[in-house]
Amino acid sequence: MSTTDDVRTSKRLSYVLRHAPGSVGVTLDGSGWVAVPDLLAALAAAGDVVSRADLERVVATSDKQRFELDAARDRVRARQGHSVPVDLDLPVTTPPPVLFHGTHAGVVDAILADGLVRGQRHAVHLSADVRTATAVGARRGRPVVLRVDAAAMHADGHAFAVTGNGVWLTTAVPPRYLAVLPSP
Incomplete structure (x- = not known):
């Protein structure tokens, strides 16, 4: 399988495992897991043949490490x-003490007014470093990086968790904990 195929598989897995498991006829358990054989069979029935080796390679080599076994x-x-x-x-x-959130210039005013909200997602995603936040923000235009005073949030009772790939999660970031970093 080529790198292009791996990217396509990763995008398909993201869609199915994050947003629409029913699109291929699988059901996630309460923690988001699905049996590998069930997923591979469902993908094949939907016209996306992915071998176990392909799946394991995408899980292991994806630059963003979005998946886990x-x-x-x-x-x-x-x-x-x-x-x-x-x-x-x-x-x-x-x-x-400090986390970062990458976004694009078009939404900064709204974020500074309303804070970071999860919207339709499970949680707000934060990065431990400016480089990652900048890359995330650049996906939709000129990146802007917000500094999150995570120490103050934590002291004020906000809960945080971290995923196996280093993404920090919280339910929301009120505006008082945010500051815009100067552009590089």
Whole structure:
């Protein structure tokens, strides 16, 4: 399978495992897991033939590490970004003092007025470094990086969790904890 095929498979898995498992006829359990054989059979029936080796390679080599296999390698799930209800069963964790959120210039005023909200997603996604936040923000135009005072949020009772690929999750970031970083 080529790199192009892996990207296509990763995008298809993102759609199915984060947003529309029913589009191929699978059901996620309460924590977002689906049995690998069930997923592969459902994808094949929908016209997307993905081998177990292809799936394992995409899980292992995806630059964003969006997916994970369970310890027995029998089930797969998306690590974050769900718009379908799931409980990722991640422990509440003390965040680093500062986290970052990458976005594009067109929404900064609204974010500064209303804060970061999860919208249709499971949680707000935050990065531990400016580089990652900048890359995330650049997906939709000129990137803007917001600094999140995670220490103050945590002290004020806001809960944080971190996924296996280092994405920090919280339910919302009120505006008082946000500041725009100067452009590089």
